[in-house]
Amino acid sequence: MDDTWGISGPTFLTYFIGATIAIVIIAAVHRKTLFRGDRSARVDNLGPQQVAYLNGGDRLAIYSSMGGLRAANALGTGPGRTLIRTGPLPSGVTPLDSAIYNAAGNGVRTRDLPNDQWVASAIEQLRDHLERSGLAVSAGKMREARLWVLGGLALVLIGIARIVAGLGNDRPVGFLVVATIAAFVLTLTMLRTRRWATDAAHRGMRDLRSRHTHLAPVNSPSYATYGATGAAMGVALYGGAALYSMDPAFAAEAEVQRIAATGGSAGSSGGTDSSSSSCSSGSSCSGGSSCGGGGGCGG
Amino acid sequence: MAEYGVGIGWRPEIAGFVESLPGLRFAEVVAESVHAHDELPTGLQALLDRGATVIPHGVRLSLGSTEPVDPARVDHFAAVAARLNAPLVSEHIAFVRAGGVEAGHLLPLPRTREAVDAVVANVRRVQAALPVPIALEPIAALFDWPDDELTEAQFLTEILDRSGARLLLDVANVYANARNRGADPEALLDDLPLDRIAYVHVAGGAEHQGLYHDTHTDAVPQPVLDLVAALCARHVPPALMLERDGDYPPAPALAADLDAIAKASGYPPIT
Numbered sequence: 051m052d053d054t055w056g057i058s059g060p061t062f063l064t065y066f067i068g069a070t071i072a073i074v075i076i077a078a079v080h081r082k083t084l085f086r087g088d089r090s091a092r093v094d095n096l097g098p099q100q101v102a103y104l105n106g107g108d109r110l111a112i113y114s115s116m117g118g119l120r121a122a123n124a125l126g127t128g129p130g131r132t133l134i135r136t137g138p139l140p141s142g143v144t145p146l147d148s149a150i151y152n153a154a155g156n157g158v159r160t161r162d163l164p165n166d167q168w169v170a171s172a173i174e175q176l177r178d179h180l181e182r183s184g185l186a187v188s189a190g191k192m193r194e195a196r197l198w199v200l201g202g203l204a205l206v207l208i209g210i211a212r213i214v215a216g217l218g219n220d221r222p223v224g225f226l227v228v229a230t231i232a233a234f235v236l237t238l239t240m241l242r243t244r245r246w247a248t249d250a251a252h253r254g255m256r257d258l259r260s261r262h263t264h265l266a267p268v269n270s271p272s273y274a275t276y277g278a279t280g281a282a283m284g285v286a287l288y289g290g291a292a293l294y295s296m297d298p299a300f301a302a303e304a305e306v307q308r309i310a311a312t313g314g315s316a317g318s319s320g321g322t323d324s325s326s327s328s329c330s331s332g333s334s335c336s337g338g339s340s341c342g343g344g345g346g347c348g349g
Numbered sequence: 350m351a352e353y354g355v356g357i358g359w360r361p362e363i364a365g366f367v368e369s370l371p372g373l374r375f376a377e378v379v380a381e382s383v384h385a386h387d388e389l390p391t392g393l394q395a396l397l398d399r400g401a402t403v404i405p406h407g408v409r410l411s412l413g414s415t416e417p418v419d420p421a422r423v424d425h426f427a428a429v430a431a432r433l434n435a436p437l438v439s440e441h442i443a444f445v446r447a448g449g450v451e452a453g454h455l456l457p458l459p460r461t462r463e464a465v466d467a468v469v470a471n472v473r474r475v476q477a478a479l480p481v482p483i484a485l486e487p488i489a490a491l492f493d494w495p496d497d498e499l500t501e502a503q504f505l506t507e508i509l510d511r512s513g514a515r516l517l518l519d520v521a522n523v524y525a526n527a528r529n530r531g532a533d534p535e536a537l538l539d540d541l542p543l544d545r546i547a548y549v550h551v552a553g554g555a556e557h558q559g560l561y562h563d564t565h566t567d568a569v570p571q572p573v574l575d576l577v578a579a580l581c582a583r584h585v586p587p588a589l590m591l592e593r594d595g596d597y598p599p600a601p602a603l604a605a606d607l608d609a610i611a612k613a614s615g616y617p618p619i620t
Contacts (some may be wrong), residue, residue, distance in 0.1 A: 263391045264365030272362040272597035
């Protein structure tokens with residue numbers, strides 16, 4: 051019996067696994083350089099919504115603003131899970147606060163907030179500033195990092211082709227099936243990984259989080275005591291879960307998702323959750339420039 | 350106990366507020382909420398790091414039970430005191446369980462000689478295991494037992510004299526007890542050994558259906574602050590602290606309570 055494609059099974063398997071490992075390592079090194087950011091950049095002076103963006107993108111920035119507005123008694127929920135205004139807009143708010151407050155006046159639902167033109171442009175402004183300061187990973191760099199997905203995909207296709215050919219040739223393919231599945235999983239991970247903060251920002255954020263442990267949901271913090279800024283920072287650092295700990299009825303009515311903030315970890319989680327739901331809305335690209343940026347729809 | 354001025358009960362919900370108080374030199378933490386051998390909550394550790402004194406306050410020992418205190422609870426209490434490097438610990442003159450049944454609440458003792466014997470025996474057991482002195486806190490009660498033999502002051506003085514323990518006086522309790530019985534709260538102050546006070550609790554309360562409830566979830570009312578001033582006119586205790594246990598208000602309202610206690614006691618404000 052001839053070897054499939056004239057290459058022996060063990061030899062092919064060695065090259066295949068070697069290529070997979072090489073792609074993963076090169077992609078990781080490439081990411082490391084792409085996501086380095088500006089070492090001198092500081093996160094200490096950032097507002098809660100900027101911290102939220104770095105931790106969880108557009109959506110967490112919106113949640114953080116909602117947390118602040120809620121703590122200031124300006125935001126509530128109405129019929130049909132829409133957002134409503136419950137009080138005057140507090141002074142000293144950010145453009146995103148004003149935009150969400152304005153959208154609440156039109157009875158928008160939380161999940162439709164990113165489509166609101168004013169909200170989208172406020173977030174864009176936020177993102178631009180962070181990207182220019184070397185704190186946020188730009189959409190372009192994210193796309194560049196994801197180019198390696200193509201390499202992974204090519205490997206998976208080669209693997210499948212060899213499996214099919216091998217089966218036709220009546221050769222054992224067990225190990226190759228396992229190796230191909232592994233390559234597929236790694237490729238998928240590369241595709242789904244979404245991060246907003248550069249490594250420089252990550253370091254600062256770990257620090258920020260340790261200085262704000264009193265806002266962690268595990269302490270059931272009294273947001274009445276910490277005020278609107280405390281509430282917004284709690285959501286920024288600890289994710290949608292903080293909104294539930296602060297005001298469970300409001301968070302549930304507003305259909306806030308318990309997305310975890312990614313800041314303290316290696317920065318690979320979180321994307322799994324957000325990529326699935328934020329891509330399904332489809333219309334989120336209608337805002338024009340916001341498409342492909344923070345949506346996490348695969349670059 | 351050295352002079353500490355005004356402090357506050359540390360609670361995880363307001364840890365950030367407590368940490369931000371520039372003049373704070375003393376706080377109290379519920380002993381049962383602290384792991385004796387684990388890492389301390391960061392907010393609490395931060396207080397210790399800056400040299401503040403943190404006193405463990407027990408709520409579950411049940412010193413008033415007729416059966417001996419649970420040695421495991423006493424060990425934990427002592428370990429927490431050592432962990433916090435506390436100069437003092439405190440517990441209540443009350444029972445929370447009897448015959449194996451947990452009341453889940455601090456219950457008042459009948460003021461009898463038998464009850465004094467039971468409390469003193471338990472306090473001595475705790476003292477034997479503790480590295481530091483203990484202060485005992487009488488509790489608020491909406492009723493009196495029918496077989497009381499001693500007055501409140503006699504009952505407390507007897508326990509303190511025989512055990513050598515110090516007094517943790519809750520001014521809001523004194524006010525609540527007197528008011529709900531139509532008595533004069535200042536009269537009790539005259540009969541208590543005020544020089545035995547280790548520190549003082551001050552808490553808020555609210556009136557409900559004609560009775561004053563020591564809720565710990567409301568602002569400190571003026572009559573309680575007046576009683577603080579009356580106490581300090583007789584004897585200035587080494588420390589006074591705000592006890593707030595829920596329904597936490599915005600930071601300025603908490604700060605206002607602390608400032609009011611400082612003003613009534615003559616100690617410098619800590620906010």
